[in-house]
Amino acid sequence: SQKIEQNSEALNIQEGKTATLTCNYTNYSPAYLQWYRQDPGRGPVFLLLIRENEKEKRKERLKVTFDTTLKQSLFHITASQPADSATYLCAHRYSSASKIIFGSGTRLSIRP
Amino acid sequence: NAGVTQTPKFQVLKTGQSMTLQCAQDMNHNSMYWYRQDPGMGLRLIYYSASEGTTDKGEVPNGYNVSRLNKREFSLRLESAAPSQTSVYFCASSEGTRTDHETQYFGPGTRLLVL
Numbered sequence: 001s002q003k004i005e006q007n008s009e010a011l012n013i014q015e016g017k018t019a020t021l022t023c024n025y026t027n028y029s030p031a032y033l034q035w036y037r038q039d040p041g042r043g044p045v046f047l048l049l050i051r052e053n054e055k056e057k058r059k060e061r062l063k064v065t066f067d068t069t070l071k072q073s074l075f076h077i078t079a080s081q082p083a084d085s086a087t088y089l090c091a092h093r094y095s096s097a098s099k100i101i102f103g104s105g106t107r108l109s110i111r112p
Numbered sequence: 113n114a115g116v117t118q119t120p121k122f123q124v125l126k127t128g129q130s131m132t133l134q135c136a137q138d139m140n141h142n143s144m145y146w147y148r149q150d151p152g153m154g155l156r157l158i159y160y161s162a163s164e165g166t167t168d169k170g171e172v173p174n175g176y177n178v179s180r181l182n183k184r185e186f187s188l189r190l191e192s193a194a195p196s197q198t199s200v201y202f203c204a205s206s207e208g209t210r211t212d213h214e215t216q217y218f219g220p221g222t223r224l225l226v227l
Binding site (some may be wrong): 041044045046089100101105 | 155170171215216219220221
């Protein structure tokens with residue numbers, strides 16, 4: 001069955017460093033992967049989408065990579081700031097006929 | 113432009129009571145979704161509607177019903193609430209008529225406690 005996994009342990013990073021979050025999938029190759037940010041008490045907010053034929057996508061300080069060999073997507077925040085502290089969710093669609101499935105998220109804390 | 117709105121923000125029910133969660137979007141989106149979010153489980157799809165007049169089951173539909181009242185509104189009903197339905201419920205919408213369209217826009221959530 002389709003499965004998407006994120007590191008459930010919180011990630012603590014010093015301000016200014018690059019934060020790297022991991023999203024792994026098994027048993028298939030998704031057509032695309034999305035990354036969302038969720039702040040406490042709020043709904044998720046879309047950040048980036050990367051398709052299976054793209055290796056990298058950037059938006060300001062954010063970068064997403066997609067490695068179909070490793071079955072993994074990496075989400076990077078460069079020059080991290082305390083305001084980047086949140087839970088980050090990855091989501092995917094297996095095929096045009098399937099629904100979007102979300103990972104359980106990784107909580108990121110950026111300390112000053 | 114309010115985006116996706118949900119009511120109520122918070123609700124406490126007793127086991128066996130019924131209630132309807134309301135969701136509305138003002139972005140003229142075709143697809144709408146209901147998710148529940150539990151600690152360590154991520155977002156799980158309950159029901160979705162790819163267009164006005166159509167609804168389909170998601171991953172965890174048991175105990176819920178939905179109504180796509182019009183293009184703007186998508187409600188979720190719990191006929192007989194159970195403690196296992198204690199969760200945070202999110203409504204979302206996306207532009208396309210297919211549920212695989214890329215970006216989903218989420219509401220602020222409804223926190224439901226069933227005693």
